[in-house]
Amino acid sequence: AGKKVNFSRPRAYGILQEIITKKPIIDVERAKYFTESMMETEGEALILRWAKAMRHVAENCTVYIDDKQLIAGRVGCEGRYGILYPELDGDFLDLAIEALPSRVESPFEISDSDAKIVINDIAPYWKGKTYHEALANALPKETLRYTFDPSDPMKSRFIVNETSSFRSSIQWVHDYEKVLQKGLKSIIELAESKLAELDPMSPVDQTDRKSFYEAIIIDCQAIIHWAKRHAVLAREKAAAESDPQRKQELIDMAERCEWVPENPARDFREAVQSQWFIQMWSRVEQKTGTIISNGRMDQYFYPYYQKDIEAGKLTDDDVLELFECMWVGMAQFIDLYISPTGGAFNEGYAHWEAVTIGGQTKDGRDATNDLTYLFLQSKREFPLHYPDLAARIHSRAPERYLFEVAETIKEGSGFPKLINDEEVIPLNLAKGAKLEDAYDYAVSGCSESRMPNVETYTSPCAYINFPAALEMTMYNGKMRLHGDEQIGLQTGDPREFKTWDEFYNAYMTQQMSFLKHAFIQQHTINNLRQNHFAWPLGTALNDTAMKAELDLHTTHIPGGIDLGYFELMGYGTLVDSLCVIKKLVFEDKKISMDTLIKAMENNFEKNDVLCKLIENAPKFGTNDPYADSIAKEIDRTCLEFTRKYSKQLGIHLDLRLVPFTSHVPFGKVVSATPNGRKQFTPLSDGASASQGCDAKGPTAVLVSNYNSKNYDYRERASRLLNIKFSPVTMAGEEGTEKLVNFIKTWCDLKLWHIQFNVLNQSTLVAAKKDPEKYKGLIVRIAGYSAYFTDLSPDLQDDLIARAEHTTV
Ligand code: 8X3
Known part of the structure; x- marks a missing residue:
């Protein structure tokens, strides 16, 4: 587009x-x-x-x-x-x-x-x-039931779903600057000096510490060796090359591969090659969920860019060409998930090694520079969903930056996604970061923030199906998909409940039991992973882990900030459903609980009167105080739980609303919900309104998010927000201005993340029908983009159903 x-x-x-x-x-x-x-x-x-x-x-x-x-x-x-x-x-x-x-x-x-x-x-x-087998063995029976099918632990339940069995680490960001500026040889030298100082009689020095430093050396040397093998190949290819220009390119390439990443980069081209070796090797070393992100590229490449431009060694066109070469290289790698659960979480060959631009410097000044704008230009021009461009926005972001960001979003492939410094930085501080580290965060994965060198928690966490907790409230601890199996608690038959409070208490009992099992799961995972995974490269590039002389996957690393999360899946679906029950069943008494349950069991077939009532009930995402207050209360109960119990786990386990594509498989286990959602269809995604329920326009979606957040809790983290605009709304300079103002409002409201699809619904419908014709159509999904034609029919339908706004 x-x-x-x-x-x-x-x-x-x-x-x-x-x-x-x-x-x-x-x-x-x-x-x-x-x-x-x-x-x-x-x-x-x-x-x-x-x-x-x-x-x-x-x-x-x-x-x-x-x-x-x-x-x-x-x-x-x-x-x-x-x-x-x-x-x-x-x-x-x-x-x-x-x-x-x-x-x-x-x-x-x-x-x-x-x-x-x-x-x-x-x-x-x-x-x-x-690891997957070990986890299934280690989970307590009660918790296993919510996690895997007890008769076949290969099958995830998508109820309280762990995600550690299909990735060995969460999204992560290396300190690339260290490699560019000092080279891997500086890390080898440090490790060698530590080895030389070991006490020859000390049992700890001669075992743990010795293994640690030897591993760091071997790993760094392995990467250098691998890089040098490319130098040999480049020379061989150069010798066989007849085109003089290509011959020279190969000779230059060989010289670079001989020098980096072992040594500090001497110019822009070496910096790019060095960074590339590190990001490529990261993929070999570790299965990182969503892949290792690329950090603040416009910051750490800038000194090399500036020097070469001034010396006349480099042009902006050269830079763009190099970036394009990098983007195609990234796209050739596919994040392969072999387990059905991993595949369902990451549809569309998803990986999003975010490239961060903009934001603020370590001393709190605007960080945009000439390279920032080249990244935006590259994104506008190169027809690919890599890199996953993430623009940091703050309250003093320059107009030119906001304008170019808006223009880039309008090009239609959903980039850049935006992350809000005004929300992320104070939260980083509240969780114990120093100011300079808090300012220097990089975007990671779909929408997360990472402070390289400071953070040390790598464990993938739980995705919790909140509409499943509601389903268990409706069916006394059972789910229709699982027949008579008593998975949840018996909280009674809701037909017997006389008041909303009675219903809500039953729901809360189920929800809190879900949270309890998520935390038990996480505790088990935290302790188990270090027996299965090690990460010498991640460790070598993390100052805190190096100082502690501990592998980055160690359960606790002294001095680190441990930022984990648990995921609230189906927020809009849940809130809208609770609105129906509170308002229509208990307050207005327009429908009985029995009628509602029967309609749900019947998948709302042929029940137009009831569907009309439900359609007119309050909805999350429409700036309706009724719905937003329920949403805020749900949010608060989660924050309160983690405030109390995450301390016992010794980490921050923050509340997040970031689904990847998992709202589709999570929806596949939930039968019809009180908000009129049909059985086994997708849940609402992230912090977005339920499918088709944001009829009041995107600003109302922002305000509902603002109204439902508990800003007095530091236990909050990313809320992922998808907004779809039709191209006509955004047309021309006037459209760009509208989008800039919309972004400023989002920034003022201190919402964490936002991303846009600027597409016509009709284009998506046509692409589903005629995939060959639309092979290159890129769509924004949930924190990342993919080719529309690579997605499953279920996810395609979900994208079509997400409302398209023609007004702001
Ligand atoms: C979401 C991916 O790894 O944080 O960006 O769960 S992860």
């Missing part, structure tokens, strides 16, 4: 054209070499085993330089590729290899010979050893 594609730089388009329609392939090398090494090192410290496994991969994996590329290195085969992490969920491997090529959500191909390697050489070693 509407991209002003710049064809004066054809290089990256060429690569893009070749890869875009290719079905992703599973590359088994990482899993194969990782497994080979892990077989050899049993009994050693885990961080050391991990580092040795990385070395084995670095020494043996195929290295790649694409024909037209200016940046060397990929971590998988030609086209689009995904890699495997058997240590995490290898118990799914057999199943996955069979099912992946035909999966509806994000299918993958695998060659017959690679499938044999997976089935014969990789999967058998991990059977009985994976």
Whole structure:
């Protein structure tokens, strides 16, 4: 939609054209070499085993330089590729290899010979050893029932759903600046000096500390070795090249790969190559949910850019071309989820390694610079949903920045997403950060913030299906999908309840029981992960972990700020449903509980009168105080719970509303809800209004969010907010002005995140019908964007159903 594609730089388009329609392939090398090494090192410290496994991969994996590329290195085969992490969920491997090529959500191909390697050489070693199996064994029975199907723990329940079994870490951001400025050799030197100082008689020094520093050295050396293998390949390719221009490009590339990331980058091109090696290698080392984000690129690249521009060594066009080469490289990597749960959470081959721009400097000044604007230009021009561009907004953001951000959003592919400094920074401070670190946060994953070097909590957390708690209130602890199984508490037959209070207390009992199980789950996960995962690279790049001499996955790292979360799924669905019950059943007595339940059991078929009543009931997202006060109370009860119990876990476990695409699978387990939502259809997403219920316009959605937040609790975190505008509303300069004002209102209201789709509903309907014609159509989903035609029909329908605003 509407991209002003710049064809004066054809290089990256060429690569893009070749890869875009290719079905992703599973590359088994990482899993194969990782497994080979892990077989050899049993009994050693885990961080050391991990580092040795990385070395084995670095020494043996195929290295790649694409024909037209200016940046060397990929971590998988030609086209689009995904890699495997058997240590995490290898118990799914057999199943996955069979099912992946035909999966509806994000299918993958695998060659017959690679499938044999997976089935014969990789999967058998991990059977009985994976994290996923260990978790199913470790969860208390009561909690397991809410998490996995007790008769088949391979199946998630989407009730109180853990997410740690399909990613070994949450979204994360490295301190890339450290590598660019000092090189990996500075970390190796530090570790070597620590090793030299170890007390030869100390049992701790000679075991834990020795393994720790050896692992750091081995891991950094592995990355350097891998980089140098690219230098060798580049020289080989240069020798065989007849085109003098390409020959020179390859020779330059070889020189860069010989120098970085071992040494400090000397110019912009080296800085880009160095950053690329680190972000690529991160993918090999760890299955990070949503991938390692790229941090504040307009800040840490800027000194190199400025120096080269001043020296006349670089033009803005060169910079844009390099960025484009990076974006296609990112798009070639696909975040492969082999478990059905992971696949459902991350539809559309989702990964969003956010590139942060704008915001404030460490001393609280506006941080925008010339590179900020080049990132925005690149986003407007290059027809790809990578990078996941995230613009930090603050109350003194320059008009030019807001204007260009708005213009970029209008181009139609949903970028950049916006994150609000006025909400994030005070919360970072309230959770114990120093001012300079709080100002210097980078956007991470869909909508989160990370303070590299300060944060140390990497554990994926619980997604909680609140409409399922409501369903259990309606059916005395049961869910229609699960028949007679008593999953939840018996809170009574709601037909017997005489007052709203009685109903609400029953609901709260279910909700609090869900929270209890989520926290038990999290406690179990926090303690378990360190036995299964290590992360030498993440550790090497995190000052707090290095100071503590502990792997970043250690349950507690002294001096770190531990920011976890739990997810409120289906907020709009829940609030609208509670409004129906409170107002129509108990206050106005327009319908009886029995009628409502029967209508729900009947999936609201042929019940126009009731549906009309429900349609006119108060709705979240319409700036209706009735609905917003219920929403605020639900929010508060969650915050109160975590205020009390997260201390026992020794972390911040904050309330978040960030669904990825999981509101679709979560909806698939919930039968019809009192708000008229049909059975097994998607829940509302994030902090958005229920599908089709934001008829009062997007400003009302903002105000409802403002009114339902509890600003006196620091236990809050991201609320993800999707807004869809029709292109006509945003047309011309007047439209841009409207959008800028809308963004300013959002900033004033201290809402955390917002993202826009500027698309006609009719375009989406047409794309669903005729996918071939709309192959390049990019849509914003939930904190990230994807090709519309890569999505499942369920998610496509959900996007079509999200209201499209023609007014502000
Ligand atoms: C959402 C992803 O990793 O925080 O951005 O759950 S994660």
